[in-house]
Amino acid sequence: MTDRIHVLGLCASPRQGNSDFLLDRALEVASGPSLQIKRFFLGRKPLAPCDACGAHKALKGECRIKDVFQEMRDLWLEADVIIYAFPVYHMGIPGQLKSFLDRLGNSLGYYFPSDDPPTYGIPRLMKTMGFITQGAHLYGGQDLALSYMLNHALLMRCIPVPGDLPDSYIGAGGWTGGYPGQKSLQELYGQGDRDTLIAVKSAQQVVRRALETALIIKAGLEVQKQILAGDRSYGFALEKLSGD
Secondary structure: OOOOEEEEEEEEOOOOOHHHHHHHHHHOOOOOOOEEEEEEEEOOOOOOOOOOOOHHHHOOOOOOOOOOHHHHHHHHHHOOEEEEEEEOEOOEOOHHHHHHHHHHHHHHOOOOOOOOOOOOOOOOOOOEEEEEEEEOOOOOOHHHHHHHHHHHHHHOOOEEOOOOOOOOOOOEEEEOOOOOOOOHHHHHHHOOOHHHHHHHHHHHHHHHHHHHHHHHHHHHHHHHHHHHOOOHHHHHHHHHHHHO
8 A cells, every 4th residue: 555654753862851842743743544653762772872893794784782773773664754853962963863873874784685795785765754853042053963864864765855944944943942941842832932833833844744755755666666676776665665
């Protein structure tokens, strides 16, 4: 079924607060019998950083470190749409999220069948991705963090999807008005704060457009599957299409 969409909402914050709030509000627009929505909270279970051991080459793309990574990777591979929500840390993404991306990118390069001997390569996974971030200050690094995640989408052969102009340029960004509390955005939203209302609106736009784009991609793969079957870089996407 090309209209069935698996959505993963991935909150990459060690605290339960502002990123959770934006993700929850954003996913409110994702409803319908054809949608399967799962959430994962990165940062609340142990996740080791990549140590560049290279063991994944012999292990056929399996990371030798056993922790929450394997659970996360399987959910990530299952998803058609991945919505990342994360705070700004040091003008960039949190360390927990960086650790996951490092291990994902390294291990998946040998996860899919390839040449013998195996060579590094990631097929065209064709997932759509949307990014939602927030920081304490208006110019606190939101654009830099979003830009980093755009590179992640491209490296993983996926499609980054923004919301609508003028509220969303490359993703959704919010700020807590300088308040450090974990519930700052929720409180500001309840007060009708203009900037927070825009942040929620743009986050919902990101989800809506990512869902629409995923449907378009699936429909295109269905129509062109006989032609694309001759190109093994589309093998994962076509196999997933038949499995859905």
